Amino acid sequence: MEQTVIIGAGVMGLSIARQLKSKHRHIRIIDRSTPRMNASYAAGGMLGAQNEFFEDTPLYRLAMQSRAMMPETAKDLERETGIDIEYQKYGLIKVASNSHDITALHKQFQFLQSHDHTIKLLSLSEMAQRFPKLDPNQSAAFKIQDDGQINANIYTQALIKSVAHRESIELLTHTETTSISQKDNGGYHIHTSKGTFHADELIIAAGAWSGALLHHLNIHLPTHPVKGDVKLIASDYHGLQETIFNVNGCYIVPKKPNRFLIGATSEIDNWSTQNNRDNLNWLDRESIAMIPALKQGRIIKEWTGIRPITPDGEPIMGEVRPNLYVTTGHYRNGILLSPIVGKLMAQLVDGNHQAREILQPFQPHQHTI
């Protein structure tokens, strides 16, 4: 029986575990389960395959495929676990609220519209109706019809429940990996707070902490944290179904029932798990400038999350050494990308050549410095 270890039970590790062939394989997922020391539970849940891209790249193509996979993923998870991950497709409105951002917005619109004619700029009267407090001379927006969203926190819980059900998978929570060593005769030793485990195949999917884990094997693939502050408010406002995403990074994602998730700040190399009052105030100011009715909202919750990013901003996905795999650096798009990354990484581990080719642009050796 092949021993496969996955370090990290975020959306990446869990999505890979669900897709790996389980015959002749024992899969052990190890996670320290420290609240706020992850990204997946913290995310806005936007499936911004178009919102997040400005040119046609291999990652953009994967993002588009992954977005298309999410409705089926949602159905599968509901069938398996009874959990509804709240997939919805009301679209996303991208907004620029100052003259500098308008140039960037128009450039992105041109790229997106050349691939998808359903993307439309909002007219002056639509802008006035939607964003009455924005200066019409200093603002612009376009609507992306197909960028949907899910509830990322519930999605992560559903993935956990899905793997916990499976006989071939053992999920070790509250278990910290303290070091990793390579065995002389092949394979790896994973030293944890609950003992040492052998792995014939090791997959590191530990978000922003992946780089530090690889360091134990003298592999230098740095990953950095990008801390985000987020809040959830309850409001009786019924005028919004779409996600609103400002070029400046502030977004409003309507959630069930009568909730609005407002995110998110971005602080590189900040590992803090504490909310910062100035950051939360910025979220308030920027969200109310877009949707003034949210001023009456009641705070339900405020939290932080740590997004994983690489020095060049591109994710790392592939084989680092024989039978050692890594997937990290999905920054603001890990929820969106998790269905396709789970599938491709699992296929790669299972020896599929086509998956190796598709993942070629994200090979770890291109990042090693």
Ligand SMILES: Cc1cc2nc3c(=O)[nH]c(=O)nc-3n(C[C@H](O)[C@H](O)[C@H](O)COP(=O)(O)OP(=O)(O)OC[C@H]3O[C@@H](n4cnc5c(N)ncnc54)[C@H](O)[C@@H]3O)c2cc1C
């Ligand atoms: C505020 C915020 C908003 C976001 N919004 C969106 C969005 O709207 N759409 C989108 O697509 N993406 C979004 N993202 C990004 C997305 O959440 C991430 O890209 C994705 O969750 C990364 O998943 P992961 O599995 O790689 O990492 P993580 O979720 O961080 O999981 C890594 C896991 O590894 C474990 N781990 C780390 N080190 C160890 C160790 N030594 N031992 C044991 N376990 C360990 C951690 O406990 C953690 O559970 C957002 C992120 C944040 C923070």
